[in-house]
Amino acid sequence: MDKVTANNLLEDFQFELLAGEEGIYRPITTSDISRPGIEMAGYFTYYPARRLQLLGRTELGFFKQLSDQEKENRMEKLCTYDTPGIVISRDLEAPKELLQAAEEFGVPILRSSMPTTRLSSIITTYLESKLAPMTAVHGVLVDIYGIGVLITGNSGVGKSETALDLVRRGHRLVADDSVEIRQENEGTLVGRSPDLIKHLLEIRGLGIINVMTLFGAGAVRPYKRITLCIHLELWDQNKAYDRLGLEEEKMRIIDTEVTKLTVPVRPGRNLAVIIEVAAMNFRLKRLGFDAAQEFSERLTGVIEAGDHDEFK
Template identity: 80%
Template sequence: MAKVNANDLLEKFELELLSGEEGIYRPITTIDISRPGIEMAGFFTYYPAKRLQLLGRTELSFFQQLTDHDKVERMKKLCTYDTPGIIISRGLEAPKELLDASDEFGVPILRSSLTTTRLSSRLTTFLESKLAPTTAMHGVLVDIYGIGVLLTGASGVGKSETALDLVRRGHRLVADDSVEIRQEHENTLIGRAPELIQHLLEIRGLGIINVMTLFGAGAIRPFKRLALVISLELWDQNKAYDRLGLEENTVKIIDTDVPKLTIPVRPGRNLAVIVEVAAMNFRLKRLGMNAAQQFSDRLTDVIEEGDREEY
């Protein structure tokens, strides 16, 4: 999981630092953002202190109605040693009691000119992208007709060569060898290449080639949603492979089940064409057109019709 702190928010959203500079490197560990309205009223029993706190016009207007004693008490309870930061929206003035408490506990106080709703939405999107669960997988990620296809398999089975052929056919490379996969939303996996190997493809016998330099900017893309996993494996004569396409296997990546196909590799098979057709067929299935199921239904009808004629 990536690390995020108030200093990152300062740079990303062009915020103004009002106080608590010593705490700008406190880690933000959760995506959730809290608007401490009920805490302003004095109820701190379930105060989510480890969340980023967002104060808008509603909270600060209520705060101004409190007594001087309550103002100091509430701000001290709001600023804890676990609180990663407090952000004030709409460019509103920060209460003196808040600034004093932030200096005492080292909680950074930031200010934005954005409205509370818009700021909350942007912060949540940013934190989701940075703090989402992440893993790395060995394989090649290619964008084929808008479908993010992850090619997996043993080293030397032909993943990179297949990706090169797909790029020559007009598809786009996302990552080769190592794919960083981030679950940004429920059932949404986003794959990208590590910065060190972006746009690069390793072909045994040729070495490392730069796909963008050779084929142009249209041959690569920085990230892609992962929709299908295709496992390439050497042909095993003793193994029964799916010949109709009725089997629906999945592989679990982080918390998401992704459809998986297994394609046997043997001399004479054009893997690029097979993978390309697999992506097209997967797209048709999502549109409700399943050729294998249609064939199975027709076969069932023929068998039933033959049984009726016998009687």
């Protein structure tokens, strides 16, 4: 996962830094945000100090009713050496007690003009994305009819060439060679390309090509949710490949299982068309139309009807 600090929030959201510049590089280790309302009332027993703190109109409105001594006490307890930062919404004025405590403990105080609820949602989404578990997989990621298809296989099996053919057929490339995958939510994997090789394809014999330059902006996309994995392998005559599609193989990436299909590669097979049809068939299955299951039920019906005729 990436390292996220208050400085990243300053740069990415153009927040205003009010105090605590010394601590802008403290790591933010969780995507959970705390609105310390009960702490303003003086209850700090379960204060989540390691979370980013968000102060809105409600918290600061209650704070104004406290005595001077209580104000100093609350802010000294709110600002700890573990607190990664405090964000104030709606461009509200920061209490002087907060600024003093922030400078003392090195807690960055940020301010935004956004409403509190919207600000909380935006920051949470941002942190969940940045702090999500991440891994890198050797393969190609292509958006085919809205299905994020991760194509894997040994080096030289034809992954990039197949991706190029898919792009020519109107589909969109996300990443080639190395796919960075984040588990942003439970059961949700999002793949993207490293910045260094974004929009690039390596074709043996041609070298590096820029897909966006050759085919236009519509031929690429920055990221895509992965829902199907197709593994390419050289044809093995001694291996029995699935011919019906009744059994669904799974591939585990981080903590999420993804449907996996194994496609044998041999001369004369149009891999781009096969993968394109596999994506369409996968989408039909999610909509409730399973051709393999329908054939199995039809076959069972024929067999049962034959047995019935035999006993007439």
